[in-house]
Amino acid sequence: MDKKGETQRIHEILNYFRAVDVVIKEDWDKEAKKLSLDSSIQLNILWIVYCFEGVRITQIAEWTFWHPSSIVIHVKKLMEKGLVEIDKRDTDGRVVNVFLTGKGKEIIFASRDSAPSAFRVVKAMEELEKRYSPGVRQLFFECLRFLAEELHGVERVDWVNQSRETIDALDEMKNYCKN
Numbered sequence: 145m146d147k148k149g150e151t152q153r154i155h156e157i158l159n160y161f162r163a164v165d166v167v168i169k170e171d172w173d174k175e176a177k178k179l180s181l182d183s184s185i186q187l188n189i190l191w192i193v194y195c196f197e198g199v200r201i202t203q204i205a206e207w208t209f210w211h212p213s214s215i216v217i218h219v220k221k222l223m224e225k226g227l228v229e230i231d232k233r234d235t236d237g238r239v240v241n242v243f244l245t246g247k248g249k250e251i252i253f254a255s256r257d258s259a260p261s262a263f264r265v266v267k268a269m270e271e272l273e274k275r276y277s278p279g280v281r282q283l284f285f286e287c288l289r290f291l292a293e294e295l296h297g298v299e300r301v302d303w304v305n306q307s308r309e310t311i312d313a314l315d316e317m318k319n320y321c322k323n
Contacts, residue, residue: 175255
C-alpha cells in the first residue's frame with residue numbers, strides 16, 4: 145500500500161474506533177447511572193466480581209486497564225452502597241479479595257435484563273448481521289478478540305472468554321425463570 149493509502153487507513157481505524165468507543169462509553173455510563181452507580185467502571189467491576197467471585201483488586205485493575213488505586217476507590221464506593229464486600233487474606237493483608245453481596249447480585253440481574261436495549265452497539269450488530277450474514281457476527285468477534293490479544297496479550301484479555309460459562313449460566317437461569 146502506498147503512503148497516502150496507509151495514512152488514510154490509519155485515519156479511518158483511529159476515528160471509526162473512536163466513534164464506536166464514544167457510543168459504548170455513553171451507553172455504559174447511562175446504564176450505570178440508571179442502576180444507581182457512579183460510573184461505568186463500577187458496573188464493569190460488579191460484572192467481573194460476579195464472574196470471578198473473590199477476585200483480587202489487582203486482578204480487576206489489570207483486566208480493566210485501570211490503576212489499582214482507582215479500583216480501590218471504586219470498590220470502596222461499591223462497599224458503601226452495600227454492593228460488595230472485601231476479605232483480606234490472613235497471610236498477607238495487602239491481598240484484597242472482592243465478593244458480591246445480595247444487593248450487588250440484584251444489580252447484575254437488572255443489568256442483564258436491560259443490556260440488550262441499553263447498548264446501541266447490540267442493535268448495530270443486529271443490523272450488521274442483517275446486511276451481510278449471520279456468520280459476520282462470529283467473524284467480527286474473532287477479529288475483535290485477535291486485536292485485543294495482539295495489543296494487550298492473551299493473558300490480559302482472556303478473562304473475557306473465561307467468563308462465558310458464568311454469563312451463559314446467568315442467561316439460562318433467566319430463561320428458566322421465564323418458563
